[in-house]
Amino acid sequence: MSQSEAKKRYIIIGGGIAGVSAAEAIHTEQADADITLISEEPNLPYFRMSLTRYLAGEVEREKLSLHDQQWYLQNHITILLNTHVDAINAETKQISLANGQKLAYDKLILASGAHPNVPPFPGRELKGVQTLRTLEDADLIMDVARQQAKVICIGGGLLGLEVAGAVARQGAEVTVLEGLDWLLPRQLDAQASGILKKKIEDMGIKVVVPAMTKALQGDGRVENVELADGQVLPADLVLISTGVSANLELARSAGLAINRGVLVDEHMVTSNPDILAAGDLTEFQGRSYGLWIPAKNQGTIAGQNAAGKETSFLGDPPSTRLKVLGVDVFSIGQFSPSLDGDRLVAESKDGGYKSFLFRDGKMIGSILLGDDSMANKVKAAIDGKRDFSAVLDETGDVEKIIRAL
Numbered sequence: 001m002s003q004s005e006a007k008k009r010y011i012i013i014g015g016g017i018a019g020v021s022a023a024e025a026i027h028t029e030q031a032d033a034d035i036t037l038i039s040e041e042p043n044l045p046y047f048r049m050s051l052t053r054y055l056a057g058e059v060e061r062e063k064l065s066l067h068d069q070q071w072y073l074q075n076h077i078t079i080l081l082n083t084h085v086d087a088i089n090a091e092t093k094q095i096s097l098a099n100g101q102k103l104a105y106d107k108l109i110l111a112s113g114a115h116p117n118v119p120p121f122p123g124r125e126l127k128g129v130q131t132l133r134t135l136e137d138a139d140l141i142m143d144v145a146r147q148q149a150k151v152i153c154i155g156g157g158l159l160g161l162e163v164a165g166a167v168a169r170q171g172a173e174v175t176v177l178e179g180l181d182w183l184l185p186r187q188l189d190a191q192a193s194g195i196l197k198k199k200i201e202d203m204g205i206k207v208v209v210p211a212m213t214k215a216l217q218g219d220g221r222v223e224n225v226e227l228a229d230g231q232v233l234p235a236d237l238v239l240i241s242t243g244v245s246a247n248l249e250l251a252r253s254a255g256l257a258i259n260r261g262v263l264v265d266e267h268m269v270t271s272n273p274d275i276l277a278a279g280d281l282t283e284f285q286g287r288s289y290g291l292w293i294p295a296k297n298q299g300t301i302a303g304q305n306a307a308g309k310e311t312s313f314l315g316d317p318p319s320t321r322l323k324v325l326g327v328d329v330f331s332i333g334q335f336s337p338s339l340d341g342d343r344l345v346a347e348s349k350d351g352g353y354k355s356f357l358f359r360d361g362k363m364i365g366s367i368l369l370g371d372d373s374m375a376n377k378v379k380a381a382i383d384g385k386r387d388f389s390a391v392l393d394e395t396g397d398v399e400k401i402i403r404a405l
Contacts, residue, residue: 007034010306011095011103013085013250014111015039016048017292018279018299020066022109025303027075033307035077036103042082043135044069049292052159055138055145056166064135085112088254090272107274107306110251110262111299114244114280114290119154123216129238132163141239145170149236152225154213156183158322160241161200165325167239168205175233176200177211177225187320187331191346192353192369199327199351244290246281261288266312268302278302285315321375330372333357333365333382347398356401361389377405 010026010033012019023037039045046064053059072079084098094102116131118124130141145151145167153164156178168174176183182193183200197207212228216238225233246261257263257271261283268276278298280290289295297313304311319332335357337344346355352370356363356378362385366378381388391397391404 007032008106008307009034009104010036010107010109011105012037012109012111013095014109014113014279014281015041015045015079015081016111016113016279016295017045017066018113018295018302019109019111020045021296021299022111022276022278022303022306023075023077025300026307027077029304029307029309032076035075036080037072037077038080038083038085038097040082040084041134041136044072044079044081046135048133051132051135051138052162052166054135055132055142055163056169061135085250086253088250088275090254090256090275093274105274107276109268109299109302109306110256110270110275110277110281111279111302112247112250112281114246116240117243117245118240119213119242121213121215123218123222124240126216126218126222127220128218128222128236129216129240131240132159133244141167141237142170144237145172147236148172150234151175151237151239152177152233152235153239153241154225155241155243156180156207156209157186157241157243158184158320160239161324162322163239163241164200164205167237168203168325172237174204175206175208177213177227178207178209179212181210183207183209184324184329187329188367188369189335189355191348192355192367195348195351195353195369196324196327196329200325203325205325244280246283246288248281251277251281259283264298266314267305267310268298268313269305276302276306284313287315291320319379321372328368328370328372330368330375330378331366332375332379333363335365335367343392345392345398345401354398354402356398358388358392361387361392363388374402374405381405 012022045066086096088095094104149172151167151172151174153160153176164174164176182190214228215226216222217224222238225235251262262277264277264282270277279295301311301313321330343358355367357365363381391400
């Protein structure tokens with residue numbers, strides 16, 4: 001490696017898992033590379049996926065950091081915290097910081113993530129209306145939840161349920177509102193969701209589905225949530241978890257091709273060959289993942305390619321594996337029939353649920369609720385395009401499918 005290659009200037013915008021993984025990958029390929037990592041947050045990069053565990057009191061604040069300060073020093077990574085990037089000039093290959101400073105790069109990696117969507121209902125600007133995206137958000141929520149507050153969680157997706165469980169553990173009285181017909185509509189079918197709903201309600205959390213929020217009411221601070229059907233629910237705190245949107249302002253300033261996210265190829269390269277992107281702000285083959293593991297993988301691949309090691313992101317079947325208030329939930333791929341000939345084999349037993357969807361004899365999706373011990377085998381069967389034609393007889397025997405995994 002020549003001296004000029006060793007001293008290439010790499011700038012990474014974003015302190016989430018994608019950005020940090022990119023920095024790790026560049027350092028692995030070029031130990032003395034000039035790497036600058038920029039984050040808008042005042043804290044060292046942390047495990048964002050553990051914010052709900054922190055909120056629940058399960059993880060201490062100091063255990064959240066991905067690396068300590070010494071790690072960045074030892075690996076010659078300059079980290080700029082509490083720093084906003086105003087614009088990218090792709091022609092001069094410079095970025096402009098809010099403090100007026102300009103930094104030059106040879107390769108730039110955009111990993112600036114996404115921001116929470118807040119529906120435009122009246123009252124969204126009131127105090128006590130909160131989203132969870134940062135450590136500071138978690139601290140604000142925790143302060144109120146510990147006061148035995150009445151908390152309304154708008155959104156019954158992954159984050160909404162995790163937040164609901166966390167604030168309930170802090171002593172709050174919690175109600176979850178989901179606008180669609182069942183909880184986790186992107187991960188579960190109606191039957192699995194119904195089983196999960198009962199388990200959550202048995203834990204003392206109220207669930208209302210479908211529930212459309214009409215307005216938030218209060219004098220300076222939120223006091224009530226008004227639903228479209230006329231119900232009015234008292235609230236000391238309203239937590240909104242209704243999805244996220246990619247942060248695209250910098251990509252626009254750089255003239256990059258965008259759709260819902262920044263368009264990238266399998267090498268995480270954008271429409272500009274010197275700018276790569278990774279994580280929640282990207283769109284790859286029509287899909288934005290919005291999940292920790294793909295963001296980590298994309299960050300690593302972006303870093304490797306920026307440093308000259310050609311690697312590819314091949315995508316993954318969408319999969320989710322988590323605990324929702326202690327209940328194991330796993331879903332992967334497609335779980336509802338959409339074509340003639342699709343075969344769904346499902347079983348509800350002992351408070352749990354298993355379903356497997358097949359197309360042309362091959363498994364294309366599955367839901368496991370209550371017991372996800374076979375999740376890795378299911379994923380391997382889908383990834384390997386294993387043929388189950390021999391066991392898909394007229395009886396639709398779930399146990400026979402399980403034995404064949």
